[in-house]
Amino acid sequence: xxxxxxxxxAGAFYDELISSPGNARQPAKKLLSHLRSFSExxxxxxxxxxxxxxxxxxxxxxxxTEEGNIDRAWPFDIIPRVIGxxxxxxxxxxxxxxxQALNLFINDLYNGQKIIKDGIIPEFxxxxxxxxxxxxxxxxxxxxxxxxxxxxxxxxxxxxxxFVLEDNLRVPSGVSYMLENRSIMKRVLPDIFAEVNIAPxxxxxxxxxETLTALSPRKIKQPSVVVLTPGIFNSAYFEHAFLAQQxxxxxxxxxxxxxxxxDCVYMKTISGLEKVDVIYxxxxxEFLDPxxxxxxxxxxxxxxxxxxxxxxxxxxxxxxxxxxxxxxxYAYVPAIIKYYLDxxxxxxxxxxxxxxxxxxxxxVLANLDKLVVKPANESGGYGMLIGPHSTKKERDEFAGLIxxxxxxxxxxxxxxxxxxxxxxxxxxxxxxxxxxxxFVLQGKKSYVTTGGLTRVAMxxxxxxxxxxxxxxxxxxxxxxxxxxxx
Amino acid sequence: xxxxxxxxxxxxxxxxxxxxxxxxxxxxxDTLLFDLPxxxxxxxxxxxxxxxLEEEFAERYSVKDxxxxxxxxLVDSSSSSITSSLKxxxxxxxxxxxVVLEETWEMTNELSMYVEENIKQGIGRKQRHEFLDHIxxxxxxxxxxxxxxxxxxxxxxxxxxxxxxxxxxMATRILDAGASAYYQLKNDDGAVNTRQIILGHVxxxxxxxxxxxxxxxxxxxxxxxxxxxxxNESFPRSIKFCHNTIQAQAKKLPQSxxxxxxxxxxxxxxxxxxxxxxxxxxxxHLNRLQICHINIHKTIDETxxxxxx
Numbered sequence: 001x002x003x004x005x006x007x008x009x010a011g012a013f014y015d016e017l018i019s020s021p022g023n024a025r026q027p028a029k030k031l032l033s034h035l036r037s038f039s040e041x042x043x044x045x046x047x048x049x050x051x052x053x054x055x056x057x058x059x060x061x062x063x064x065t066e067e068g069n070i071d072r073a074w075p076f077d078i079i080p081r082v083i084g085x086x087x088x089x090x091x092x093x094x095x096x097x098x099x100q101a102l103n104l105f106i107n108d109l110y111n112g113q114k115i116i117k118d119g120i121i122p123e124f125x126x127x128x129x130x131x132x133x134x135x136x137x138x139x140x141x142x143x144x145x146x147x148x149x150x151x152x153x154x155x156x157x158x159x160x161x162x163f164v165l166e167d168n169l170r171v172p173s174g175v176s177y178m179l180e181n182r183s184i185m186k187r188v189l190p191d192i193f194a195e196v197n198i199a200p201x202x203x204x205x206x207x208x209x210e211t212l213t214a215l216s217p218r219k220i221k222q223p224s225v226v227v228l229t230p231g232i233f234n235s236a237y238f239e240h241a242f243l244a245q246q247x248x249x250x251x252x253x254x255x256x257x258x259x260x261x262x263d264c265v266y267m268k269t270i271s272g273l274e275k276v277d278v279i280y281x282x283x284x285x286e287f288l289d290p291x292x293x294x295x296x297x298x299x300x301x302x303x304x305x306x307x308x309x310x311x312x313x314x315x316x317x318x319x320x321x322x323x324x325x326x327x328x329x330y331a332y333v334p335a336i337i338k339y340y341l342d343x344x345x346x347x348x349x350x351x352x353x354x355x356x357x358x359x360x361x362x363x364v365l366a367n368l369d370k371l372v373v374k375p376a377n378e379s380g381g382y383g384m385l386i387g388p389h390s391t392k393k394e395r396d397e398f399a400g401l402i403x404x405x406x407x408x409x410x411x412x413x414x415x416x417x418x419x420x421x422x423x424x425x426x427x428x429x430x431x432x433x434x435x436x437x438x439f440v441l442q443g444k445k446s447y448v449t450t451g452g453l454t455r456v457a458m459x460x461x462x463x464x465x466x467x468x469x470x471x472x473x474x475x476x477x478x479x480x481x482x483x484x485x486x
Numbered sequence: 487x488x489x490x491x492x493x494x495x496x497x498x499x500x501x502x503x504x505x506x507x508x509x510x511x512x513x514x515x516d517t518l519l520f521d522l523p524x525x526x527x528x529x530x531x532x533x534x535x536x537x538x539l540e541e542e543f544a545e546r547y548s549v550k551d552x553x554x555x556x557x558x559x560l561v562d563s564s565s566s567s568i569t570s571s572l573k574x575x576x577x578x579x580x581x582x583x584x585v586v587l588e589e590t591w592e593m594t595n596e597l598s599m600y601v602e603e604n605i606k607q608g609i610g611r612k613q614r615h616e617f618l619d620h621i622x623x624x625x626x627x628x629x630x631x632x633x634x635x636x637x638x639x640x641x642x643x644x645x646x647x648x649x650x651x652x653x654x655x656m657a658t659r660i661l662d663a664g665a666s667a668y669y670q671l672k673n674d675d676g677a678v679n680t681r682q683i684i685l686g687h688v689x690x691x692x693x694x695x696x697x698x699x700x701x702x703x704x705x706x707x708x709x710x711x712x713x714x715x716x717x718n719e720s721f722p723r724s725i726k727f728c729h730n731t732i733q734a735q736a737k738k739l740p741q742s743x744x745x746x747x748x749x750x751x752x753x754x755x756x757x758x759x760x761x762x763x764x765x766x767x768x769x770x771h772l773n774r775l776q777i778c779h780i781n782i783h784k785t786i787d788e789t790x791x792x793x794x795x
Contacts, residue, residue: 058580058595232581244584251584256488258794270492270790271639456667 002114004040005032006419010431014160016081016420026169027084028481030196035079050078050188059180061467074177075472077422078188081434081454085199091154091162092438092448094346097337099150099440102167102324104340106146109323110136121332121386122337125356128407130377131330132324133285135292138394139309142215143443146321149208149280150440151175153288154347154452156418163415164351166330166433171282176239177440178453179246183379185475199450199478205246206438211443215314223277226250226267228257230283230299236466237460240282241334249280256354259303265313271289278314279304285319327376328354328412342425351413355406360451364411365402371411372463373402386463386485388414389485417463421476422456433457435465436476450475487640491585493791494578495641498586499648501575505655506625510691511617512559513538516611518687523676528684530555530666536663537566553609560608568621569605572598579725589631597624608687646735647786654728655779658772661715664688665769668708684713692723696736712768722724725775730755745785751780 010023017028024032027339038046051073059074108115109126116123126132151172153165170197182201209225216223227249243319244251250267257276258266264271281288287297289304307313323329331352338343353360353371364371373385385398402409419431440450456472457466465471517531522528529552534543539558546562547554561569572594579586579594600620609612611715629649638641667684671677685706689695694715702710718724733749736742759771 034515053597056595058591232577241580241583245588250488250491250585252488253490253579256490268489268794270487270489 003036004036004043004427004429008429008431010201010419010421011432013156013416013433014156014158014418015077015431016083016156016418016434017253020419023190023369025082026101027030027477027481029481030477031080031082031192031477034192034195041420042427043423043429046188047078047427050076050184053184053187055182057184058238059177059181059184060235060238062237066426075458075467076181076184077432077456077458077472077474078121078185078425079421079429080185080475080477081103081420081436082477082479083451085478085482087162087480089452091347094162094438095150095152095448096442097163097278097341097343097346098167099147099442099446100152101337101340102333103145103442105329105336106169106318106321106324107140107144108340109353110139110320115336115339116176118339120335121329123331124407125326125328126260126323129326130324131261131285131320131325133320133323134312135237135305135309135319141318143441145346147324148197148211148316148318148443149216150442151437152440154436154438155350155415158416158418160418162347162436164333164347165350166327167325167333168437170284171236171317171319171327172437172439173239173282174437174453175449175454176242178437178451179204180242181453181473181475183474189202190426197480199449199480203447204242204449207441207447208251209244209247210445211441211447212249212278212280212316213444215316215474217311217314218275218277220277221360223278224246224267224275225258225278228252228254228279228281228283228301230254230287231458234282236282245420254283254298257301257304259301259307263307263310263312264404265301265304265307274315278316280316282471284378285322287342288315288319289290309319317403323398325377327352327374328356328407330412352413355402355409355411361402361406364409368398368411370414370415373398373409373411376408376410386414389463414463417457420456422472422474424457424458424460432460432462432472433465434474452477487644489586489791489794491582492640492644493787494582495585496644496786496791498575500576500650500652501571501578502625502628503577503649503652504566504571505568505724506622507652508559508566508571509618509625510693511660512556512608513615513622514687514691516614517690518683521683522680523674525674526671526680528670532667532783533559536659536665539563539566541652543771552611554672555651556614557609558688561605564689568608569601574599585633587644590628593624593631596774597621597628600624640739643692643735643739647732650728651775651779651782651786652732653723654732655776657715657723657725657728657744658775658779660688660691661767662772665765665772671686676685682706682707688715694721694723698720726756729756731788739790741789745782745787747780748785752782783789 017024017025020466046306054073054076060071061074068257078152115121147169151174154162155165156162179201189435212225213223227244229237229251231253241251252267256267260266265276267276283299286294289297289300290297290306291302308315331354332347337343353364355361355364370385371387375383385394417433420434422432424430434454434456436454437450441447454474454476456474457463457465458472460471530552533542533555538695542563544557559567562565565572576594576598579591583591604617607617668681671680673682689698698714704710716725719724720725721727733746736745
C-alpha cells in the first residue's frame with residue numbers, strides 16, 4: 001500500500017496541516033492520523049466520489065468566459081483545512097470589530113463626513129470612489145447598518161498569522177459553497193466526523209434570516225423577505241437559489257417586483273400584489289434601479305431607490321455600502337477602527353502602497369516585479385498584476401495604467417500565502433496556496449461563520465484562488481482540541 | 487406564490503410527465519412490433535404521427551425507420567424528445583428550488599446524468615428496455631417524492647394542474663394512435679387477433695392494463711377500452727379523472743373562477759357525448775379534446791402566469 005503522506009512537504013511556506021514533514025499541527029493531529037491509513041487509491045477514489053456527489057447535488061457555478069455553460073461543477077478538494085478554535089475565536093472577534101467600524105464609517109460618509117473633517121481620510125479618496133453614491137447622502141438605514149453581509153478575505157503569511165486581504169461589502173458570494181462543502185465532506189469521509197470535534201457550519205442561513213428579518217420596516221411577525229437575483233446566468237445563481245431555499249424566502253428577479261405609487265415594493269403573485277419588506281439583493285448597485293442608476297438595466301426594479309430612501313423597504317446590503325469596498329479605503333481601515341471604536345485592530349491589514357501618494361507610487365513603479373497590483377474597485381481577481389509571475393510587457397502595461405490613474409491602484413507585497421495539502425493527480429498530495437473567506441453578519445447582533453470558505457489555487461505555485469480563474473475549494477474545520485472527541 | 491414560480495412549477499410537472507410517457511411509448515412500441523404478425527404494416531413512424539412531429543422529423547430525416555424514429559424521440563426533437571424535455575425540466579427545477587423539494591433537484595440531476603451517459607443504450611436495441619425502464623422509474627421516484635412530502639399549498643396545486651393536463655393530452659394521443667392502427671388493418675383472418683394486441687398495448691402505454699382488468703371485468707375489447715380511458719373516474723390516467731382533478735385542484739387556488747367554470751362546461755359537454763366505437767367519430771372527438779386542452783392551458787396561463795405582462 002502506497003501512502004501519499006510520506007513525501008508531503010510545503011517547502012518554505014506555512015502549511016496549515018503540518019509543522020514540518022511528518023509532523024501534524026495540533027488541531028490537525030487526528031485528521032492526519034486518520035488520513036495516513038488511506039492508500040493513494042483510497043484518496044483517489046474518495047476524490048472521485050466527491051466529484052460525482054457534486055454533480056448529483058448540482059453544485060455549480062458559471063464562468064463568464066464560457067458562454068452558455070452555466071453548469072461548471074464546483075471544484076472541491078477532499079483534504080480539509082483545519083484551524084484551532086482558540087485562534088479562530090480571536091479572528092472572529094477581529095472580523096466583527098472590523099465590520100462594526102466599517103458600518104460606522106459608511107454611515108458617517110453619507111451623514112456629515114466627520115472622518116474627513118477630522119483629517120483622517122483625504123477628501124479626494126471619497127470623491128473619486130466609484131462606489132460612493134450621492135443618492136445615499138442623508139439616509140439612515142435601520143440600525144445604522146449599511147453592510148449587513150460581508151465576505152472578508154483572510155490570508156496567512158509565512159509566520160502563520162492571519163491578515164485581512166480585502167473586505168467585500170457589495171454582494172459577496174461563496175457562503176453556499178462553504179455549506180455545501182461540508183455536506184459533501186460528510187458523504188465522502190463520514191467516519192472522520194466521529195473522531196474529530198468539528199464545529200458545525202449550518203447555522204448560517206438561520207442567522208442570515210434573523211439579520212434580514214430584523215430590518216423589516218413593518219413590525220409584523222413574518223415580514224416578507226426575498227432574495228433578488230439577476231437570474232440563472234449570474235455566476236452565483238446557484239447560491240441565490242440555495243440561500244432562498246435555506247431561508248424559506250422567495251427567490252425573485254427584478255421583473256417579479258414592482259414599485260407602486262405608494263412607494264412600496266410588491267411582488268407579483270398568483271393572488272395579486274404582495275408587499276415586500278426586506279430584499280436581500282444580489283444585484284450590483286449600478287443595476288438596482290433604472291430610474292436612478294443604469295437606465296438600461298433590466299435586472300433591477302424601477303423605483304426601488306425611492307422605496308428604500310423612504311424607509312418602505314430594507315435593502316441588504318444597502319446601496320452605497322460598496323464605498324468601503326474600495327481598496328484605497330482598505331488601506332485606511334486600521335485608522336477607521338481606531339477613529340470610531342478607539343480600539344486597535346485585532347486582525348492586521350496587509351501592507352499596502354497607495355499609488356496616489358508620490359513617494360509610494362515611486363516605490364511601486366520601481367518594484368513592480370515584486371508586488372501585487374490591484375485596481376481599487378474590481379472583484380473576482382480581475383485586472384490584477386502579480387509581479388513575480390508577470391512578463392515585462394505586462395509590467396509596462398501596468399506602469400502605464402498606474403501613471404494614468406494613480407488613485408485607482410494599490411500595491412501589496414507578494415505574500416507567502418500559507419499552503420495546505422491538496423490531491424493532485426492520482427492520489428498524490430501537493431502543497432497548494434489557500435486563502436479563507438469568512439462571512440460576517442451585522443444587524444441587531446453580529447455573527448461570524450464558523451470558519452468560512454477556503455479557496456485553493458490548484459496550479460502549483462499559483463496565488464490565484466478565484467473559482468472563475470481555476471481555483472478550487474476545501475472544507476474548513478474549526479477544531480476544539482481542548483474538548484475530547486465525541 | 488410568485489406568478490413566475492407558479493408557471494415554472496406547472497411546466498416542471500408537464501415535462502416530468504412528458505418524459506415518462508415518451509419513454510413509456512417507445513418502450514411499448516418495441517414490444518408491440520414484436521407481437522404483431524409480419525404481414526401487418528404498422529411502423530415506428532406512427533410514434534412521430536401521434537406526437538404531431540411529422541414536420542420536425544422531415545427536416546432531419548428522410549428514412550422513417552426504427553433507428554431514426556427512436557433517435558428522434560430520445561435526442562433530436564427539440565420539443566418532445568426525452569433529452570429536450572429533461573433539459574427543460576432541469577431548468578425549471580433549477581429556478582424553483584426554493585419551492586419544490588430539495589431532493590427534486592438532486593434526482594433531476596441524477597436522471598440527466600444517467601440519460602447523458604447511457605443514451606447509446608436507448609438508441610440501440612439490445613439495452614433499450616433497461617434504459618427506458620430506468621427513466622420511467624426515475625420519473626416515478628420524483629413524483630413519489632413530491633406526492634409523499636410536498637406541502638399541499640399553491641406549488642403543489644400547480645404541479646397537479648400541469649401533470650393532469652399533460653396526462654389527459656397524452657391519453658388522447660395514445661388512444662388516437664390505437665384507433666388509427668386499428669383501422670389500418672385489413673379485414674383478414676388475423677385481424678381479430680391483431681386488434682386485441684393493439685388494444686392491449688394502448689392500455690399498457692398508459693399503464694392501464696391491470697386497472698382495466700380489475701375494473702371493467704371484461705376481456706380487452708374496443709368499446710370497453712374506450713369507455714375506460716375516456717370515462718373512468720378512478721384511474722389516474724383516464725381523461726375524465728385528469729379533468730376532474732384539474733377542476734378540483736383549481737378550486738383551491740385564488741382567482742380560479744374562469745378555469746373552474748371552463749372545466750365544468752367541458753364536463754357537461756362531454757357527458758352528453760357518447761363515443762363507443764373506434765371509428766372516425768372517435769378520432770374527431772379526440773381531436774376536439776386536444777383543442778380543449780390547449781384552451782385549458784391558455785386559461786391557466788392567462789389567469790396566473792402572464793397577467794402581469
